[in-house]
Amino acid sequence: xxxxxxxxxxxxxxxxxxxxxxxxxxxxxxxxxxxxxxxxxxxxxxxxxxxxxxxxxxxxxxxxxxxxxxxxxxxxxxxxxxxxxxxxxxxxxxxxxxxxxxxxxxxxxxxxxxxxxxxxxxxxxxxxxxxxxxxxxxxxxxxxxxxxxxxxxxxxxxxxxxxxxxxxxxxxxxxxxxxxxxxxxxxxxxxxxxxxxxxxxxxxxxxxxxxxxxxxxxxxxxxxxxxxxxxxxxxxxxxxxxxxxxxxxxxxxxxxxxxxxxxxxxxxxxxxxxxxxxxxxxxxxxxxxxxxxxxxxxxxxxxxxxxxxxxxxxxxxxxxxxxxxxxxxxxxxxxxxxxxxxxxxxxxxxxxxxxxxxxxxxxxxxxxxxxxxxxxxxxxxxxxxxxxxxxxxxxxxxxxxxxxxx
Amino acid sequence: xxxxxxxxxxxxxxxxxxxxxxxxxxxxxxxxxxxxxxxxxxxxxxxxxxxxxxxxxxxxxxxxxxxxxxxxxxxxxxxxxxxxxxxxxxxxxxxxxxxxxxxxxxxxxxxxxxxxxxxxxxxxxxxxxxxxxxxxxxxxxxxxxxxxxxxxxxxxxxxxxxxxxxxxxxxxxxxxxxxxxxxxxxxxxxxxxxxxxxxxxxxxxxxxxxxxxxxxxxxxxxxxxxxxxxxxxxxxxxxxxxxxxxxxxxxxxxxxxxxxxxxxxxxxxxxxxxxxxxxxxxxxxxxxxxxxxxxxxxxxxxxxxxxxxxxxxxxxxxxxxxxxxxxxxxxxxxxxxxxxxxxxxxxxxxxxxxxxxxxxxxxxxxxxxxxxxxxxxxxxxxxxxxxxxxxxxxxxxxxxxxxxxxxxxxxxxxxxxxxxxxxxxxxxxxxxxx
Numbered sequence: 001x002x003x004x005x006x007x008x009x010x011x012x013x014x015x016x017x018x019x020x021x022x023x024x025x026x027x028x029x030x031x032x033x034x035x036x037x038x039x040x041x042x043x044x045x046x047x048x049x050x051x052x053x054x055x056x057x058x059x060x061x062x063x064x065x066x067x068x069x070x071x072x073x074x075x076x077x078x079x080x081x082x083x084x085x086x087x088x089x090x091x092x093x094x095x096x097x098x099x100x101x102x103x104x105x106x107x108x109x110x111x112x113x114x115x116x117x118x119x120x121x122x123x124x125x126x127x128x129x130x131x132x133x134x135x136x137x138x139x140x141x142x143x144x145x146x147x148x149x150x151x152x153x154x155x156x157x158x159x160x161x162x163x164x165x166x167x168x169x170x171x172x173x174x175x176x177x178x179x180x181x182x183x184x185x186x187x188x189x190x191x192x193x194x195x196x197x198x199x200x201x202x203x204x205x206x207x208x209x210x211x212x213x214x215x216x217x218x219x220x221x222x223x224x225x226x227x228x229x230x231x232x233x234x235x236x237x238x239x240x241x242x243x244x245x246x247x248x249x250x251x252x253x254x255x256x257x258x259x260x261x262x263x264x265x266x267x268x269x270x271x272x273x274x275x276x277x278x279x280x281x282x283x284x285x286x287x288x289x290x291x292x293x294x295x296x297x298x299x300x301x302x303x304x305x306x307x308x309x310x311x312x313x314x315x316x317x318x319x320x321x322x323x324x325x326x327x328x329x330x331x332x333x334x335x336x337x338x339x340x341x342x343x344x345x346x347x348x349x350x351x352x353x354x355x356x357x358x359x360x361x362x363x364x365x366x367x368x369x370x371x372x373x374x375x376x377x378x379x380x381x382x383x384x385x386x387x388x389x390x391x392x393x394x395x396x397x398x399x400x401x402x403x404x405x406x
Numbered sequence: 407x408x409x410x411x412x413x414x415x416x417x418x419x420x421x422x423x424x425x426x427x428x429x430x431x432x433x434x435x436x437x438x439x440x441x442x443x444x445x446x447x448x449x450x451x452x453x454x455x456x457x458x459x460x461x462x463x464x465x466x467x468x469x470x471x472x473x474x475x476x477x478x479x480x481x482x483x484x485x486x487x488x489x490x491x492x493x494x495x496x497x498x499x500x501x502x503x504x505x506x507x508x509x510x511x512x513x514x515x516x517x518x519x520x521x522x523x524x525x526x527x528x529x530x531x532x533x534x535x536x537x538x539x540x541x542x543x544x545x546x547x548x549x550x551x552x553x554x555x556x557x558x559x560x561x562x563x564x565x566x567x568x569x570x571x572x573x574x575x576x577x578x579x580x581x582x583x584x585x586x587x588x589x590x591x592x593x594x595x596x597x598x599x600x601x602x603x604x605x606x607x608x609x610x611x612x613x614x615x616x617x618x619x620x621x622x623x624x625x626x627x628x629x630x631x632x633x634x635x636x637x638x639x640x641x642x643x644x645x646x647x648x649x650x651x652x653x654x655x656x657x658x659x660x661x662x663x664x665x666x667x668x669x670x671x672x673x674x675x676x677x678x679x680x681x682x683x684x685x686x687x688x689x690x691x692x693x694x695x696x697x698x699x700x701x702x703x704x705x706x707x708x709x710x711x712x713x714x715x716x717x718x719x720x721x722x723x724x725x726x727x728x729x730x731x732x733x734x735x736x737x738x739x740x741x742x743x744x745x746x747x748x749x750x751x752x753x754x755x756x757x758x759x760x761x762x763x764x765x766x767x768x769x770x771x772x773x774x775x776x777x778x779x780x781x782x783x784x785x786x787x788x789x790x791x792x793x794x795x796x797x798x799x800x801x802x803x804x805x806x807x808x809x810x811x812x813x814x815x816x817x818x819x820x821x822x823x824x825x826x827x828x829x830x831x832x833x834x835x836x837x838x839x840x
Binding site: 015016019020022023026027029030034037062063064065066114115153154155156157186187192226227228259260262276277279280281283284285288291292295296298299302303305306309310358362 | 737
């Protein structure tokens with residue numbers, strides 16, 4: 001196939017060529033960056049929380065009135081929860097993964113240390129905590145019933161034993177093979193006593209999904225009550241969560257009437273809420289990509305149809321002079337390939353320019369190099385598909401057209 | 407002549423329905439995408455209280471740790487301590503001032519048919535109402551004297567009054583919350599804030615308050631904030647130690663009526679912190695700030711990065727749609743060279759041909775804009791279902807409807823300019839030869 005005649009034909013309709021090229025260039029630049037953002041969001045959303053998400057749910061109770069005794073209410077509630085059929089484990093806690101609200105603080109290796117060694121989330125649980133979260137204890141032991149204390153937000157002294165996630169242990173004690181038995185301090189207060197690591201769980205995320213310390217969690221053996229309120233985490237037997245959720249709400253409500261129950265929510269619901277914005281972003285960007293590819297393809301179809309119509313006589317002449325249908329088909333395909341390629345080269349540069357702008361303005365990561373070549377292949381394919389219809393129509397122009405006058 | 411060109415344009419558009427549909431659809435999609443994102447962007451970022459946003463200032467004091475700053479890039483904490491809030495309230499150096507924090511309380515309705523429920527509220531000072539101007543349906547705010555007396559008084563929201571008293575004037579009645587009786591002094595009319603700008607720390611799109619009560623009363627009844635609380639060192643044991651600590655959990659707003667007053671107040675804040683430094687507090691260098699409403703919204707990134715990226719992307723998409731339309735119009739007009747030649751030969755001036763084709767592009771733009779408007783409506787419904795918290799920023803108002811149509815016509819005319827210009831350069835002689 002001779003490229004020169006195509007080039008010289010293209011030079012005669014520069015504007016149309018520039019328009020298609022520009023469209024292809026912008027499409028490539030936008031699609032690459034949008035796909036990259038979608039990929040990042042999907043990566044965020046698929047991180048495991050470390051807890052059993054399918055079978056767990058939580059509910060909060062807020063007592064009211066002067067006579068409300070929160071400590072006895074909590075122990076009555078826990079006894080009730082654990083006696084219900086279908087409940088595998090239940091604990092009190094103050095926070096969950098995927099909830100974006102909780103308590104975090106710094107840990108140190110020595111008393112009076114000026115800056116903390118690691119930041120972590122605190123989950124105050126009882127001896128069923130590890131089991132209720134469905135976390136996996138990989139070293140050491142679980143809490144014992146006699147280790148569980150009771151505290152309110154006004155209390156200062158912290159428990160003396162703790163279970164931490166593997167990620168937190170690695171940050172606290174990077175050179176220690178077995179962190180069980182290691183000690184640490186809460187904050188940098190001079191007079192605080194050390195606490196000992198008694199167990200390691202594989203993973204359990206902190207509540208804040210966008211925090212850099214999301215894998216750092218410390219379980220502490222204490223029932224934490226915020227005044228008159230308490231929160232329960234329940235793990236149902238597999239497949240019975242929804243039935244148990246209803247049952248728990250009814251039973252807790254009738255057991256004690258001087259309180260309000262709220263926040264009954266499954267962990268799955270929590271996950272979908274906490275990542276709602278990321279999911280929305282992927283859907284919106286995905287729609288833009290589809291619409292953009294559609295518009296660009298239609299644009300190519302429109303322009304190619306126009307060129308075919310404009311050159312009907314020329315095609316007839318070529319056919320009359322001996323060009324085969326295949327020659328005509330290939331002519332339009334090659335033409336499209338050339339225009340798309342020029343557009344793609346410009347688009348590749350533009351894609352990196354967009355990426356640099358996003359990096360500069362939003363501290364976004366750099367666009368990995370392979371997005372652009374993949375985009376090239378996709379848009380080449382799109383261009384060829386779009387031009388196929390008009391090119392086939394061109395190839396069917398009979399040679400006799402050359403002899404007719406318009 | 408306009409009517410005639412319009413008729414010509416419509417006839418020509420009907421002649422190639424597919425091409426016309428492509429052009430209209432292209433513009434409609436581009437307009438729909440860009441206006442959807444622009445509406446969200448505009449409503450999120452727009453000034454919530456334009457008549458006095460430059461007079462309302464948020465107080466930031468840097469009481470953070472000597473070793474670590476509170477925020478990235480050296481920002482002071484976004485809330486203040488109880489000690490400092492009370493000191494600033496007592497000094498009363500601003501034209502108006504209100505410290506505030508988020509609380510929630512169990513409400514025990516007298517009516518046995520209404521179950522007890524948790525209500526979200528705000529503990530604040532009487533100046534809050536004059537500063538942020540919520541509309542009252544009944545009664546009025548409590549007074550400064552009631553702040554001083556820790557009075558058991560309450561202002562209910564429209565909805566809470568609806569739930570508890572069926573919407574009647576409940577001023578003078580009592581509401582029992584967690585065993586304490588509060589006397590209703592005022593009931594708000596519906597108060598729909600797009601952005602809860604006075605408490606951005608706890609969420610710009612957080613639910614509206616169901617009640618307001620005096621800050622001093624909430625402190626006396628030992629109500630902790632149910633919003634954000636940050637401490638750089640342990641507050642120590644007990645409620646008194648917590649109040650005395652360096653934990654920040656209170657939002658502090660002041661109203662300052664002129665730039666000179668802002669400067670005076672800043673000077674006062676600096677001297678206050680210098681005094682505190684003598685007591686061993688505020689170990690960091692002096693870093694007090696007084697952003698006004700718009701500055702504070704920008705600092706707290708109320709308009710999320712995602713929304714900004716979406717707007718940019720949508721406009722890039724509109725550009726692609728426009729380029730597409732230019733190409734298609736060019737194709738269409740070029741094919742009509744014969745018709746143009748004939749009209750020119752029969753005496754039409756270039757100007758007239760130009761007008762005719764520009765009107766034809768305008769018709770494409772207008773239809774694209776109208777369909778785009780419908781798509782914008784659908785797009786906003788979609789955004790609302792994707793982001794539930796954006797319910798207040800996904801409405802089309804008249805300004806946005808007019809902007810949409812204007813943008814569509816402008817876009818189509820811009821897209822039509824070059825093809826039109828090409829069309830009227832047709833040489834009549836060249837076309838009539840054949």
